[in-house]
Amino acid sequence: xxxxxxxxxxxxxxxxxxxxxxxxxxxxxxxxxxxxxxxxxxxxxxxxxxxxxxxxxxxxxxxxxxxxxxxxxxxxxxxxxxxxxxxxxxxxxxxxxxxxxxxxxxxxxxxxxxxxxxxxxxxxxxxxxxxxxxxxxxxxxxxxxxxxxxxxxxxxxxxxxxxxxxxxxxxxxxxxxxxxxxxxxxxxxxxxxxxxxxxxxxxxxxxxxxxxxxxxxxxxxxxxxxxxxxxxxxxxxxxxxxxxxxxxxxxxxxxxxxxxxxxxxxxxxxxxxxxxxxxxxxxxxxxxxxxxxxxxxxxxxxxxxxxxxxxxxxxxxxxxxxxx
Amino acid sequence: xxxxxxxxxxxxxxxxxxxxxxxxxxxxxxxxxxxxxxxxxxxxxxxxxxxxxxxxxxxxxxxxxxxxxxxxxxxxxxxxxxxxxxxxxxxxxxxxxxxxxxxxxxxxxxxxxxxxxxxxxxxxxxxxxxxxxxxxxxxxxxxxxxxxxxxxxxxxxxxxxxxxxxxxxxxxxxxxxxxxxxxxxxxxxxxxxxxxxxxxxxxxxxxxxxxxxxxxxxxxxxxxxxxxxxxxxxxxxxxxxxxxxxxxxxxxxxxxxxxxxxxxxxxxxxxxxxxxxxxxxxxxxxxxxxxxxxxxxxxxxxxxxxxxxxxxxxxxxxxxxxxx
Numbered sequence: 001x002x003x004x005x006x007x008x009x010x011x012x013x014x015x016x017x018x019x020x021x022x023x024x025x026x027x028x029x030x031x032x033x034x035x036x037x038x039x040x041x042x043x044x045x046x047x048x049x050x051x052x053x054x055x056x057x058x059x060x061x062x063x064x065x066x067x068x069x070x071x072x073x074x075x076x077x078x079x080x081x082x083x084x085x086x087x088x089x090x091x092x093x094x095x096x097x098x099x100x101x102x103x104x105x106x107x108x109x110x111x112x113x114x115x116x117x118x119x120x121x122x123x124x125x126x127x128x129x130x131x132x133x134x135x136x137x138x139x140x141x142x143x144x145x146x147x148x149x150x151x152x153x154x155x156x157x158x159x160x161x162x163x164x165x166x167x168x169x170x171x172x173x174x175x176x177x178x179x180x181x182x183x184x185x186x187x188x189x190x191x192x193x194x195x196x197x198x199x200x201x202x203x204x205x206x207x208x209x210x211x212x213x214x215x216x217x218x219x220x221x222x223x224x225x226x227x228x229x230x231x232x233x234x235x236x237x238x239x240x241x242x243x244x245x246x247x248x249x250x251x252x253x254x255x256x257x258x259x260x261x262x263x264x265x266x267x268x269x270x271x272x273x274x275x276x277x278x279x280x281x282x283x284x285x286x287x288x289x290x291x292x293x294x295x296x297x298x299x300x301x302x303x304x305x306x307x308x309x310x311x312x313x314x315x316x317x318x319x320x321x322x323x324x
Numbered sequence: 325x326x327x328x329x330x331x332x333x334x335x336x337x338x339x340x341x342x343x344x345x346x347x348x349x350x351x352x353x354x355x356x357x358x359x360x361x362x363x364x365x366x367x368x369x370x371x372x373x374x375x376x377x378x379x380x381x382x383x384x385x386x387x388x389x390x391x392x393x394x395x396x397x398x399x400x401x402x403x404x405x406x407x408x409x410x411x412x413x414x415x416x417x418x419x420x421x422x423x424x425x426x427x428x429x430x431x432x433x434x435x436x437x438x439x440x441x442x443x444x445x446x447x448x449x450x451x452x453x454x455x456x457x458x459x460x461x462x463x464x465x466x467x468x469x470x471x472x473x474x475x476x477x478x479x480x481x482x483x484x485x486x487x488x489x490x491x492x493x494x495x496x497x498x499x500x501x502x503x504x505x506x507x508x509x510x511x512x513x514x515x516x517x518x519x520x521x522x523x524x525x526x527x528x529x530x531x532x533x534x535x536x537x538x539x540x541x542x543x544x545x546x547x548x549x550x551x552x553x554x555x556x557x558x559x560x561x562x563x564x565x566x567x568x569x570x571x572x573x574x575x576x577x578x579x580x581x582x583x584x585x586x587x588x589x590x591x592x593x594x595x596x597x598x599x600x601x602x603x604x605x606x607x608x609x610x611x612x613x614x615x616x617x618x619x620x621x622x623x624x625x626x627x628x629x630x631x632x633x634x635x636x637x638x639x640x641x642x643x644x645x646x647x648x
Contacts, residue, residue, distance in 0.1 A: 020344060022366075041593045042346075042592075042593055046593060226642070226645070226646050254646040255643065255646070258639060258642055258643050258646070261639070261642075262635065262639045265595050265635055265639075266595075266635055268366075269365045269366055269370060269594060269595040269596075269631035270593060270594060270595065271589050271590075271593040271594065271595060272593075307593035311586065311589055311590055314638055315582060315585070315586045315589075318550070318582055318585075319579065319582050321550075322550050322578040322579070322582070
C-alpha cells in the first residue's frame, strides 16, 4: 500500500465524509459486470476536492505553518480550499475570474475565504496569483498539479478498495489529472494487476492526446464541454503520474455524458454533475464496443467525482408551473 | 414491537432494499435538531410501495395461493405490484386509466404485468376493477386501504428505528394514508411516547380535514398539487389507524414542497419526487413557526417516500444546449 495515500487518509479522515458505495441491479445487467459507484457527490461541498484540500493544507501546516494559503479556482476546488482553511484555522485567499458565477463567489465567501478577482483569461489568473503571492507571502495550493492534492484525491479509491476489495478496473474522470493520478496510484499500489482507465470528454481531449503521445502535454484549447470540471489541462506532475500508473484514457461525446447523467438521476436517484458522470459514460461506451468481452463479469469501480450543478432554472420552471 | 410489522419484515426483507439513512450537517443546523432521512427513493422501483406489495402478495399466497392478483393504480403502486408479482410467480392485472403516461404503462408492462385500461375518472376505475374481478376471480390488492399494505409500508420506519434507535418524532407524507398508518403504528409500538406527524399538501388536505374532524372521511376534491402521489383520499382502514396512532397532521404549500425538493437535490444530491419531499417541507415549516421549541435538539426521522419524477424535459433541454 502506498504510504503517501495512507498518510493522507489519516490526515483527512476526521474532516471528510466516508462516502457511500452504491450498486444497481439495472446497471450491472446493462454492462454485464459488477459495478461499484463511489459517490463523491455526497462528499462535503459536493465533490472529491475536499480530500486534496484538507491533505495539502494540513501538510503545509506541518512543514511551514503558514498564516494563510492562496489558490486559484472558480470551481469545486475553491469551495473545498475555503472550507478546509476555515476548519484548519488558516486564512484563504482565492483568485477567481471576475465573470465567475456570483453564486459560486458567495458560496466560497460563505466558508470564510477572501475572494480576489482577476481578469477572465488564464494569463490574468497566473499574473494575479503571482501578485497575491508577492503581497502576502503565503504558499499556493494548486488545484491538481501537486502531490498532496493527488494523494488526498487518491483516498476516495482507497476507501472504495478497502470497502469492496480487489477490483479489476477503476474508471475516473480526467481534467487536470489530480483525481486520476491519485486513483491510479492507489489502485496500482494495492492491486498491481488491476487497470486504471481515465475518461475524458472528446471536446476537451487534451489528456487523451498527451497520454497517447507520451512525450509532451497538449494543452486544452477552447474546450467546449458541458463537463465544466474537466476543461483544464494536465500539469507536469499529473502527466508523469498518469503515464506511470494509468492503463488507458478513453473519450466520450457530450451526448454520452448526458445519457450517463440521466441514468444516474432517473434510475439511481442521485444528482451527479456532468464531470462526475463522465466515467460512467466511458464504461457504457466500452461495454457496448468491440472491447466488451474485456469487461464481462468483471468487478469495476467508478469514481462519481461530484454533484454540483446549478438547478436554479429547473426549480424556477417548476415553481412557475404550479402558479398557473 | 408490533408483530404484524415484524412478520411483514421477515416476509419482504429478501426482496426489498434496506435503504440508507442519510444525515446532513446543513439540515441539522437549519432546523436545530438531528434529522435522519430514510431514503425510500433508493428503494426498488424508486418508492416505498414495494414493501406493501411484497407483503400483501406473500400474505395472499400463504392464505389462498391465487394464480393472479388484481390492482388499480397509475402510480408507483402499479410498478411495485408488477415487480412483486413477477418475483413471487403470480400473474398481475393492473387497471390503469387510458390517459396514464405511456412511460408508466411501459414500465409496468416491463415488469410483466398485464395492463387493463379504464376510463379516466375514479368511478370508471372502480367499475372496471369489479369487471376484472368478476372475470378472473383473483383477489384485489388495494394501494393503501389494506392491513398488509400498511404493515409492509411500516417496515421502512422499522428499519429506520432499528438502525438509529429512539426518535422523538417521525414525519411521513399522507395521501391515501398507507405509509403514515404503517409508520405511526410501528413508531408507537416501539416508542409509545414518540410522536408521529403526517404532512399533506394544503391543496389536497383531505386527510388533514378528516383527522381534525375525527368522525368522517372528507374525500379529496380536484386536488391540484404537484405531489402526485398524495392526491388520493383516506380509506376506512387508514382513517381508523391514523386516528389511533398519529399525533398530528400538518399541511404545506406547493412552494414549500418545491423548496424542500430543491434542498434535497441541490444540497443532499438526491432525487426525491414532490410527494417524497412533503414531510421535509413540513419539518422546515414547523421549525420556523411558533412551535419551533418543540423540535429543538430533538431526534427526528423523515420518510422520503420516493424518487420517481419525469426528467425527460430537463435532459432534453440539456441535450439541446450542447448542440448549439
